[in-house]
Amino acid sequence: MQILTTVAELRAWRAQAGHVAFVPTMGNLHSGHIALCHEARNRATQKAGKVIASIFVNPIQFGPNEDLSKYPRTFDADCEKLQTAGVDAVFHPGVEELYPYGPQQYFVEPPELQNRLCGEFRPGHFRGVATVVTKLFNLVQPDVAIFGKKDYQQLKVIEGMVRDLNMPVEIVGIDTERADDGLALSSRNGYLTDAERAEAPQLRRTLEGIRSAVQQGERDYASLCERACAELDARGWKTDYIRITNRMDLQAATVDDRALVVLAASQLGRARLIDNLEIDA
Amino acid sequence: MQILTTVAELRAWRAQAGHVAFVPTMGNLHSGHIALCHEARNRATQKAGKVIASIFVNPIQFGPNEDLSKYPRTFDADCEKLQTAGVDAVFHPGVEELYPYGPQQYFVEPPELQNRLCGEFRPGHFRGVATVVTKLFNLVQPDVAIFGKKDYQQLKVIEGMVRDLNMPVEIVGIDTERADDGLALSSRNGYLTDAERAEAPQLRRTLEGIRSAVQQGERDYASLCERACAELDARGWKTDYIRITNRMDLQAATVDDRALVVLAASQLGRARLIDNLEIDA
Numbered sequence: 001m002q003i004l005t006t007v008a009e010l011r012a013w014r015a016q017a018g019h020v021a022f023v024p025t026m027g028n029l030h031s032g033h034i035a036l037c038h039e040a041r042n043r044a045t046q047k048a049g050k051v052i053a054s055i056f057v058n059p060i061q062f063g064p065n066e067d068l069s070k071y072p073r074t075f076d077a078d079c080e081k082l083q084t085a086g087v088d089a090v091f092h093p094g095v096e097e098l099y100p101y102g103p104q105q106y107f108v109e110p111p112e113l114q115n116r117l118c119g120e121f122r123p124g125h126f127r128g129v130a131t132v133v134t135k136l137f138n139l140v141q142p143d144v145a146i147f148g149k150k151d152y153q154q155l156k157v158i159e160g161m162v163r164d165l166n167m168p169v170e171i172v173g174i175d176t177e178r179a180d181d182g183l184a185l186s187s188r189n190g191y192l193t194d195a196e197r198a199e200a201p202q203l204r205r206t207l208e209g210i211r212s213a214v215q216q217g218e219r220d221y222a223s224l225c226e227r228a229c230a231e232l233d234a235r236g237w238k239t240d241y242i243r244i245t246n247r248m249d250l251q252a253a254t255v256d257d258r259a260l261v262v263l264a265a266s267q268l269g270r271a272r273l274i275d276n277l278e279i280d281a
Numbered sequence: 282m283q284i285l286t287t288v289a290e291l292r293a294w295r296a297q298a299g300h301v302a303f304v305p306t307m308g309n310l311h312s313g314h315i316a317l318c319h320e321a322r323n324r325a326t327q328k329a330g331k332v333i334a335s336i337f338v339n340p341i342q343f344g345p346n347e348d349l350s351k352y353p354r355t356f357d358a359d360c361e362k363l364q365t366a367g368v369d370a371v372f373h374p375g376v377e378e379l380y381p382y383g384p385q386q387y388f389v390e391p392p393e394l395q396n397r398l399c400g401e402f403r404p405g406h407f408r409g410v411a412t413v414v415t416k417l418f419n420l421v422q423p424d425v426a427i428f429g430k431k432d433y434q435q436l437k438v439i440e441g442m443v444r445d446l447n448m449p450v451e452i453v454g455i456d457t458e459r460a461d462d463g464l465a466l467s468s469r470n471g472y473l474t475d476a477e478r479a480e481a482p483q484l485r486r487t488l489e490g491i492r493s494a495v496q497q498g499e500r501d502y503a504s505l506c507e508r509a510c511a512e513l514d515a516r517g518w519k520t521d522y523i524r525i526t527n528r529m530d531l532q533a534a535t536v537d538d539r540a541l542v543v544l545a546a547s548q549l550g551r552a553r554l555i556d557n558l559e560i561d562a
Contacts, residue, residue: 111386138448160386165416
């Protein structure tokens with residue numbers, strides 16, 4: 001597996017690579033990332049192409065009070081996992097390689113979706129994501145890029161951006177990988193104490209409870225989510241939101257919508273956990 | 282010369298084209314555009330590649346009170362000129378082909394440079410330019426794109442955007458083509474009456490006067506521009522601005538700057554004319 005740290009190395013690799021499948025990550029890889037790599041490997045192999053992953057902890061998607069400096073960096077272990085998953089190259093630039101002129105000046109600005117759900121609690125986050133993904137797409141020039149559905153709103157922002165800006169890349173969303181007890185895999189699970197880790201699957205169970213209620217005909221989505229939120233918080237969580245939206249543009253679901261998703265973000269100890277569940281009402 | 286009107290046709294053409302040089306235009310072509318095409322032809326031929334021009338009057342770079350609906354459309358004459366200039370293909374999409382989902386949702390947002398000079402008088406203009414050029418770049422995927430220095434601020438915005446977002450395209454700026462009397466060629470010259478057309482070269486002469494004064498040591502740039510502005514307006518112009526800036530980021534020039542440009546925008550009758558002149562102080 002080739003390790004590329006500069007834009008020049010990446011451009012040279014790209015010129016020889018043919019069809020390219022791309023998995024952008026912030027490192028600290030777990031089985032969720034590796035599932036993305038397997039999908040990329042399958043798609044690249046079908047076109048006699050290559051798989052590249054990126055590992056870059058992107059400063060412009062972290063808020064001033066977020067965990068940028070503490071975000072876990074585990075590059076050597078990550079490379080072993082990527083190699084085992086059949087990844088051909090990893091792009092691992094330093095911050096100064098992607099932002100050589102100092103602060104980013106030109107941003108890809110998503111629509112108001114960026115200010116709802118997680119965006120309400122992380123101002124500028126999705127603008128930072130859209131901008132760095134645009135930069136990475138322009139550098140890697142992938143034919144296909146793989147993202148996890150765990151970051152559902154992020155996936156929607158990227159799908160919308162690619163469609164709206166005519167980016168020549170296919171976006172594929174992959175189901176969330178979970179621990180045996182149902183907890184969605186996430187780098188931030190590493191922030192949990194043992195007791196918190198035992199409590200953490202409650203977020204998924206809460207979403208499952210909401211799904212059951214909706215499937216049994218409950219249509220007062222606001223009250224349903226409010227009760228679920230109160231129950232979580234009574235167990236020691238600090239919930240940012242639980243909301244039922246349509247799957248298309250993540251607007252609040254109406255009683256006529258059938259393709260739904262329930263999304264949640266809640267703080268447990270030091271970890272802000274997110275999860276979601278698609279619901280066919 | 283191939284005429285491509287859909288994204289699908291363009292993508293199919295691109296897949297076969299090899300090295301591509303691109304000239305984006307809004308049509309109503311004059312010798313200034315053709316000079317861009319000649320540069321594109323030379324660069325493409327060196328790489329055994331193809332030249333493509335686009336003709337698209339982009340609604341999102343026009344303000345609500347601007348001349349979008351009146352902007353001259355002369356497609357057949359444009360195609361003859363492009364063919365004669367050795368252009369291989371023209372991309373001429375309808376508005377619904379580039380904006381099929383209704384209003385654009387994701388924008389490329391330039392930094393504060395977009396709000397100065399012409400941006401002060403055309404709010405949203407450079408955001409619209411940056412966004413449509415991004416869309417066209419993602420569609421055409423050119424190796425090199427040619428722009429005129431007549432739209433100096435636009436060229437700076439595009440150069441900055443390409444650098445900052447790591448777009449894989451080389452930007453080339455070409456000197457302004459002028460009529461024999463010095464008037465910069467522009468589609469909007471067509472709005473001038475005969476009397477206005479006779480007066481129009483005064484804009485260029487004003488900029489030349491400023492250049493002479495700077496080269497003779499004048500360093501009170503603000504007063505110099507203010508006097509020039511008053512003189513133009515006394516002749517019946519309505520001047521938006523005349524400013525001396527550095528050539529790098531178009532910030533107001535200091536007495537220490539050597540690589541300068543003087544830029545002007547002024548209304549003469551129905552036409553808002555712009556021009557600029559580089560000055561080595």
